[in-house]
Amino acid sequence: MSSTVEREPAHVVIKRPRRMPIPLLGWVGIVVVAFWLIMAVFGPMLTPHPAGEVIDPDGFGPMVPGMWLGSDVLGRDVLSRIMAGAQTTVGPAIAATLLAVFIGGTLALAAAAVGGWIDTALSRTMDAVISVPSLLFGLVAVAALGVSVPVLICTAGVIYVPGAFRIWRSLAVNVNAMDYVSVARERGEGMPYIMRREILPNLLGPVLADCGLRFVFAVLLLSSLSFLGLGIQPPDADWGSMVRENLPGLIYGAPAAIFPAAALATLTIGVNLLVDNLPGRER
Amino acid sequence: MRPLVEVSGLHIAAVDGRGAQTPIVKDVSFDIAPGEVLALIGQSGSGKTTIALSLMGYARDGTRITGGSVKLDGTELRGLPARALQQLHGRDVAYVPQSAAASFNPSRRLMPQVIESAVVHGLMTRREAEAKAIALFAELALPDPANVGNRYPHQVSGGQLQRLIAAMALLTSPRLVIFDEPTTALDVTTQIGVLRAFKRVVREHGVTALYVSHDLAVVAQIADRILVLNQGEMQEIGEAERLISAPSHAYTRSLMAAARPPERNERPAAEERKPLLQVSALTAGYGRIGTNGMPLIPVLHDISFTVPAGHTLGIVGESGSGKSTLARVIAGLLPQAKGTVTLDGATLPPSLARRTRDQLRQIQFVHQMADTALNPSHTVAEILGRPLTFFGGLRGRARDRAVAELLDMVRLPAAVMHQRPASLSGGQKQRANLARALAARPRLLLCDEVTSALDSVVGAAVLKLLAELQSELGLSYVFISHDISTVRAICDQVMVLYAGQMMERGVRRVLSSTPRHPYSDLLVNSVPELRTGWLDEIEPAFGLESEVTTTFPNARACAFFPRCSVHIPGRCERDTPPIQHLSKGADIRCHRSENELRALAGTAVAAEV
Ligand SMILES: Nc1ncnc2c1ncn2[C@@H]1O[C@H](COP(=O)(O)OP(=O)(O)OP(=O)(O)O)[C@@H](O)[C@H]1O
Ligand code: SF4
Ligand SMILES: [Mg+2]
Numbered sequence: 001m002s003s004t005v006e007r008e009p010a011h012v013v014i015k016r017p018r019r020m021p022i023p024l025l026g027w028v029g030i031v032v033v034a035f036w037l038i039m040a041v042f043g044p045m046l047t048p049h050p051a052g053e054v055i056d057p058d059g060f061g062p063m064v065p066g067m068w069l070g071s072d073v074l075g076r077d078v079l080s081r082i083m084a085g086a087q088t089t090v091g092p093a094i095a096a097t098l099l100a101v102f103i104g105g106t107l108a109l110a111a112a113a114v115g116g117w118i119d120t121a122l123s124r125t126m127d128a129v130i131s132v133p134s135l136l137f138g139l140v141a142v143a144a145l146g147v148s149v150p151v152l153i154c155t156a157g158v159i160y161v162p163g164a165f166r167i168w169r170s171l172a173v174n175v176n177a178m179d180y181v182s183v184a185r186e187r188g189e190g191m192p193y194i195m196r197r198e199i200l201p202n203l204l205g206p207v208l209a210d211c212g213l214r215f216v217f218a219v220l221l222l223s224s225l226s227f228l229g230l231g232i233q234p235p236d237a238d239w240g241s242m243v244r245e246n247l248p249g250l251i252y253g254a255p256a257a258i259f260p261a262a263a264l265a266t267l268t269i270g271v272n273l274l275v276d277n278l279p280g281r282e283r
Numbered sequence: 284m285r286p287l288v289e290v291s292g293l294h295i296a297a298v299d300g301r302g303a304q305t306p307i308v309k310d311v312s313f314d315i316a317p318g319e320v321l322a323l324i325g326q327s328g329s330g331k332t333t334i335a336l337s338l339m340g341y342a343r344d345g346t347r348i349t350g351g352s353v354k355l356d357g358t359e360l361r362g363l364p365a366r367a368l369q370q371l372h373g374r375d376v377a378y379v380p381q382s383a384a385a386s387f388n389p390s391r392r393l394m395p396q397v398i399e400s401a402v403v404h405g406l407m408t409r410r411e412a413e414a415k416a417i418a419l420f421a422e423l424a425l426p427d428p429a430n431v432g433n434r435y436p437h438q439v440s441g442g443q444l445q446r447l448i449a450a451m452a453l454l455t456s457p458r459l460v461i462f463d464e465p466t467t468a469l470d471v472t473t474q475i476g477v478l479r480a481f482k483r484v485v486r487e488h489g490v491t492a493l494y495v496s497h498d499l500a501v502v503a504q505i506a507d508r509i510l511v512l513n514q515g516e517m518q519e520i521g522e523a524e525r526l527i528s529a530p531s532h533a534y535t536r537s538l539m540a541a542a543r544p545p546e547r548n549e550r551p552a553a554e555e556r557k558p559l560l561q562v563s564a565l566t567a568g569y570g571r572i573g574t575n576g577m578p579l580i581p582v583l584h585d586i587s588f589t590v591p592a593g594h595t596l597g598i599v600g601e602s603g604s605g606k607s608t609l610a611r612v613i614a615g616l617l618p619q620a621k622g623t624v625t626l627d628g629a630t631l632p633p634s635l636a637r638r639t640r641d642q643l644r645q646i647q648f649v650h651q652m653a654d655t656a657l658n659p660s661h662t663v664a665e666i667l668g669r670p671l672t673f674f675g676g677l678r679g680r681a682r683d684r685a686v687a688e689l690l691d692m693v694r695l696p697a698a699v700m701h702q703r704p705a706s707l708s709g710g711q712k713q714r715a716n717l718a719r720a721l722a723a724r725p726r727l728l729l730c731d732e733v734t735s736a737l738d739s740v741v742g743a744a745v746l747k748l749l750a751e752l753q754s755e756l757g758l759s760y761v762f763i764s765h766d767i768s769t770v771r772a773i774c775d776q777v778m779v780l781y782a783g784q785m786m787e788r789g790v791r792r793v794l795s796s797t798p799r800h801p802y803s804d805l806l807v808n809s810v811p812e813l814r815t816g817w818l819d820e821i822e823p824a825f826g827l828e829s830e831v832t833t834t835f836p837n838a839r840a841c842a843f844f845p846r847c848s849v850h851i852p853g854r855c856e857r858d859t860p861p862i863q864h865l866s867k868g869a870d871i872r873c874h875r876s877e878n879e880l881r882a883l884a885g886t887a888v889a890a891e892v
Contacts, residue, residue, distance in 0.1 A: 179656040185635060186614050187673055187723070188643040197669075201660035 026277025032270030036263075039086035047080035052235050060246075060254035072246050072256040081237060082263050088238040090267070092153050093218040099157030100218075101211050104164030109195040111165075112172035113181075123169065130162035134221055142230045152231060156218045163217075167210045168203065175202045205278065212275035216268045223264060239264050285357065286314035287458060287491050288338060292351035295333050295342065295515075307346065308333055308515040315459070318489040322506035322523070324496055324538070326738040327709075330515040331495045335461045338493060339376050340368045355459065373404030377452035381464040383444040387436040394432030397451040406455050419450040422487070423480040442473035446480055453484060460485075460492045466501060470601040470765060471809040478504055478811075478818060497738065499542050500811035503527050504818035511535045524815050541739035543768050543813060558589040559759045560613070560646075560727055565622035567612045568783075578620050582608045583783040586622070590727070590776075593753065595760040597774030597791070599767055599806065605783035606763045607651070610729040613761065614648045626727070644674045647720035651732040653712035656719075657704040663690075663715050664700040670722040689718040692755075693748060710741035714748070721752070731763045746773050767794065767810050779803045782842035785862075789869030798880035800871040801850075802843045841874070849875060849883045 022030075048066075049055055056071035063070045069078040107126075111119040141155040175181065176199060184198045223240025225231035232238045237245070242260035249256045295308035308330040315321045323331045336343055337353050340360035353360045355375065363371070372378075380386055387396055398412035407415070413432070420428035423446040436444060445465055452460055465481070466474040482505050485492055496502050502509055502523070509526045511518040511534060519532040530536050565586040570579025582605045590596045598606050611617040613624055618633035625631065626645060632638050650656035657666055667686045671677040677685055687697050693714040704712055713733060720728055730749070734742035750773060752758060764770050770777055770791075777794055779787040779802060787793065787800040794807055811817055839859040844850050851874055860872045875883070 178658075179650040179652060180658040182616065183648065183650065183656055183719070184669075186616060186643065186648050187670060188635065188638070188640055189673070197661075198658055202658070204660075 023277050025273050029270050029273030029275075029277060032266055033274050036086055036090060036267050036270065039083055040090040041087070043083040043086045047077075047083045049077040049080045051080045051084035051237075052076065060249040060252050060256055063255055069259045070255040072242070073249060078242075078246075078256050078259055081242060082239065082260055085238050085242055085260065086263075088232050088236050089219060089223065089240070089264070092149055092156070092232075092238075093215055093222055095153045096156035096160065096218040096222070097211060097215040099153065100160035100214055101164045101168075101207075103157070104161040104166075105168045105207070106195075107161075108165045108168030109172050109199055110191070111169050112176045113191055113195050113199065115176075119169075122165070126162040126165045129158075130166070134159045134217075135224060138221060138225050139228070139230065142225065147230060147233055149232070152222060152225065156221050159221065160214050160217060164210065164214060168207060171203050171206055172199050175199045178202075209275040209278055212271045216271050219264065219268060284316060287317045287356055288313075288315040288493070289354040289357075290314065290334075290338070290351070293334065293337065293348070293353060294350035295330070295337060295346055296349045297346050299345070304347075304349065306349075306515060308337075310351070311512075311515075311517050312351075313510055313517075313520060315491055315493065317458075317491050319508065320485060320490075320492045320494055320506045322494045322496060322502040322509045323512060324499060324502055324509055325512035326497060326538075326740060328514075329512045331497075331512060332463055333515075334512075335378075335463055335493055335495050338459065338461060339378060340371060370404075373400060374406060374455055375457055376459045376461065377455065377457040379445075379449050379452045379460065379462045379465045381467055383448040384436065384441065386448055387444065389436050392433055392435055393439070393447055397432060397447060398454065400451065401454045404455070412454060416450055416454055419453055419484070420447075422484050423447075423450055424476060425450075440473065442469050442477050445469065445477050449481060449484070453488065453490070456488070458491060460490050462492060462494045462496075464496055467496070467498070471767070471811075472601060472805055474501070475809045475811075475818075475821075481505065482818060498811070499527070499538055500813045500817075503813060503815045504811055511538065527813060527815060537740060539813060541743040557592050559592040559627055560590040560761070561623075561625040562589070562613065563587045563623055563625075565609075565612060565619050565624070567608060567617060567619040567622075569608075569617075572620050576620055581620075581783070583612070583619075586780075586783075586785050588776075588778055588785070588788060590759050590761060592726070592759055593757045594775040595753065595762050595773055597770035597777040598761065598763045598780060599765065599770050599777060600780035601806075602765060604780040606765075606780055607731055608783075609780070610648065610731050610761060610763055614646055614729055615643070616648075640674065644723045645726045647723050647725035647728050649717055649720045649728055649730045649733050652736060653709070653716040654704075654736075656716050657712060659704055662701055662703055663707075666704075666715065666719050667722050670719065674723050685722070689722055692721060692752065693718045709737055710745065713737060713745055717745075717748070717752075721756075725758070727759045727761065729761045729763075732765070733762075734769060735764065735766070742769075749773060767806055771795070779806065784842050785870075785872060786843065787869055787871045789865075789867070793865075793867055793869035796867050797884045798865065798867075798877055799869075799884070800873055801847050801875070801880070801883075803871075804884065805846070805848075841872075849880075851875070 044051070054075045055077055056067065056075035059071060059073050059075040061067060061071035061075065067077050067079070069082065072078050072081065107122055111122045137159055138155050142151060145151045181194060181198050184194050222231055223238065223243070226238050226240030227244045229241075229244065232241055234241070239260040243257055246254070246256040246260070291312040293308055293311045294306065296304040296306045298304050311334060313321065323334060325331050333343060333346060337348060338355070338360070340353070340363050342348050348361055355371070360371075387393070394413060394416065397416050398409065401407050401412045402409055416432065417428050420431055425431050425443055425446055431439065431443075439447065449465070462481070466477050469477060478501065484490065485505070494502060494506055506523045508521060509523050510520040511526070511532065513534050518534045519526065519530065526535065530539060565583055566577070566581065567583045568578030568581035572578050586609065588596060598609065600606055608617065612619050615631065615633070615635040615638050623630050626642065631642055635643070664683070664686050667689050668682050671682050671685050675685070686700060690697055690700065695711060695714050695718070699707060699711065699715070704715065707715060717733070734745050737745060746769065749760065753760065760773075762770065762774055771794065774791050776790050777788070778785055779800065781802050787803045793799070794803060799807065808821065840856040841847065841850070841860045844855045847855065850856075854874055858874070860874045862870055862872050863877070864870055865877050873880070
């Protein structure tokens with residue numbers, strides 16, 4: 001009996017989703033970001049000079065062989081310090097981003113999947129948190145809890161939870177309305193399964209882009225705190241605190257203040273290029 | 284007389300990023316004489332719209348005309364400069380798209396949008412354009428022609444919007460009008476009015492038209508000649524009359540067969556079987572349930588029916604009649620406000636959360652759009668495997684084997700196991716969707732418009748598969764469709780829904796025999812018959828929609844009252860119609876007695892089908 005049913009007409013073409021090529025600017029972003037990530041891991045081991053060693057008695061020295069980016073206010077090698085500072089800049093920012101995305105994303109998935117008053121309560125709470133200016137929040141938190149790397153990470157993390165929550169929630173609500181989520185519900189699947197297996201995989205593309213942006217925000221926030229003297233404390237230095245300590249050098253035309261700022265700029269622009277050109281973003 | 288349109292040896296190819304070409308239209312030649320309506324018919328993907336657009340001098344994004352010529356009144360359109368094309372579009376060629384809703388700006392009134400193109404092209408003044416538009420509105424049987432233009436798009440129905448866009452197209456008296464599936468998105472009852480309006484203006488204005496459709500019966504009503512297209516190749520072209528009565532090409536015959544699938548054999552009467560699903564006095568809707576026990580937006584009112592084991596209940600009704608809502612209530616997605624749902628003698632808890640896993644397993648929902656019912660980031664094996672694990676505890680090898688069996692059951696090659704839904708065709712997706720439901724080893728499938736998004740040929744194959752699965756596995760179906768011929772092809776019993784109320788209920792035969800409930804009558808008689816001249820024979824008054832009234836003076840009124848051609852004034856809008864039993868074996872909700880209905884049945888065409 002079953003043999004009488006026609007199979008799908010043979011002419012039906014099986015469509016394969018085309019893999020989108022990554023545009024040139026995307027590659028630039030990838031290279032820049034990869035460079036700084038490698039620096040963040042290996043930078044401290046590769047520095048030409050120890051990052052804390054005073055090698056130029058004068059300070060604010062020019063760019064010369066051996067000190068390719070000049071020396072800083074105390075006469076330390078700027079190149080070495082930027083390389084070593086990559087870790088203190090990128091590390092806490094990544095940690096803070098992961099924290100924000102993990103908390104915000106989980107709450108958002110729960111809000112979208114459960115809906116109802118839980119969604120409302122979470123959304124309103126996040127609105128309240130997001131209304132506090134982030135730098136102010138950071139200053140207060142650091143003033144109250146003291147400066148340490150864990151406090152910085154948690155502060156930046158908490159600040160970016162509502163942003164992550166909002167984006168994730170709006171994406172998750174759309175996916176949640178799809179029939180396949182309804183199918184899983186009809187089957188009686190539990191909330192964790194629906195969040196993890198049905199909704200999450202369909203968010204990854206756009207959410208990855210959001211992680212990148214949030215990372216940029218975290219880098220800039222932590223650097224701002226450092227610039228204000230409330231971030232990473234000496235003798236460690238991130239790029240923000242390097243800009244701050246070398247600011248006087250601007251008067252002498254010393255390159256010491258420029259290069260840490262340039263490093264920050266390349267990192268943030270690189271991440272932006274990367275996330276803007278992620279494959280499958282325009283759809 | 285020289286043809287207005289001359290297409291010869293037309294080749295169009297899709298060109299991908301790397302420049303590789305896939306032919307989508309191959310060596311197509313035809314012409315259209317002035318005043319003639321040529322229909323272009325074929326399944327989706329057969330190149331209909333591509334050809335239609337080429338008559339406007341366009342190639343769709345990613346396609347290129349690779350050979351042949353397209354002439355409008357002797358002027359070659361290929362390679363015409365953009366300036367000339369613009370002129371052409373404003374004046375000589377007009378296009379009526381499938382979805383008028385997408386073509387109107389929802390935040391502007393209709394009249395300025397209807398006349399915009401004509402005025403911008405400087406073909407007439409605003410005043411002239413408005414006068415002509417109003418005349419066209421009247422000809423197209425729009426309600427209140429003088430003022431309808433002051434409304435916003437959401438204030439008119441889908442069928443009216445479709446007529447408004449036709450008015451926009453006809454405003455400049457173009458020499459060629461292209462209708463691209465203009466009634467496909469409409470209910471049959473709405474379609475009939477739109478078709479009739481189109482036909483009248485086409486005839487009276489001597490419009491030359493290309494009418495693109497996948498529905499032979501629709502095309503038979505309006506076209507002079509028909510061109511059958513398959514895979515971008517011409518199969519057959521000829522006079523509509525001849526082509527319909529004596530199709531010479533095998534493909535045309537298969538199209539005709541698919542358009543009106545054969546009815547299945549009568550099976551043992553319902554009473555002899557044990558009821559599997561029993562729904563009684565069901566009332567449901569959306570929004571918070573108020574103090575009177577009614578939801579904020581009530582949709583279903585007092586619905587009762589049973590589905591015997593191994594049988595199929597068809598539910599028909601126009602869009603918005605509450606068909607999907609009913610399925611959602613049965614599945615537990617939407618708890619009802621009143622009434623009970625019983626499966627195999629046990630009352631089901633209203634909400635999903637309180638149903639047992641076994642109860643959930645026994646009822647499976649097959650969603651309308653396979654596109655959205657299959658998770659795009661899972662492979663077919665994962666999609667089918669999850670219910671196997673969840674309900675049957677299958678893992679590893681055993682699960683893989685079960686997946687392969689399911690694929691075989693729905694006649695899909697085992698190779699699709701590792702593919703994701705995006706790489707499957709529409710028909711394949713719907714089969715995978717079905718296999719996903721079967722994986723739970725259900726006893727009842729809720730099929731919501733499962734073939735509506737598919738081409739008739741592919742849809743007919745899915746219907747056949749459903750029938751076979753039923754006899755192999757003893758499944759019961761609740762089969763929802765707005766298409767009566769589909770319901771006739773597969774169902775043992777039918778229920779006709781209007782505005783959430785049961786209007787008629789009985790074995791399938793009740794739809795084919797009179798007397799019927801006036802609404803069933805309207806539905807049945809609105810389905811175009813596969814012969815030319817059908818549209819001209821039916822009563823001019825038939826199917827004419829009155830303005831949709833959603834607020835009744837009286838909540839007890841017959842819901843169908845505003846549209847009923849045989850209503851009893853003073854009674855139907857005041858008292859709740861009783862449910863009565865007709866001798867043909869149907870229950871209907873109506874004030875009219877069987878004898879009265881029989882006597883009145885002649886008001887529409889007495890189409891014994
Ligand atoms: N979530 C919702 N909230 C409020 N109203 C809704 C909701 N879903 C549907 N409705 C309304 O309920 C009514 C019935 O809708 P339903 O989807 O059941 O119709 P249908 O018969 O399946 O129509 P179609 O043939 O277009 O699928 C409609 O008036 C619709 O606007
Ligand atoms: S009750 Fe009256 S209005 Fe309703 S269907 Fe019957 S005759 Fe028509
Ligand atoms: Mg529906």
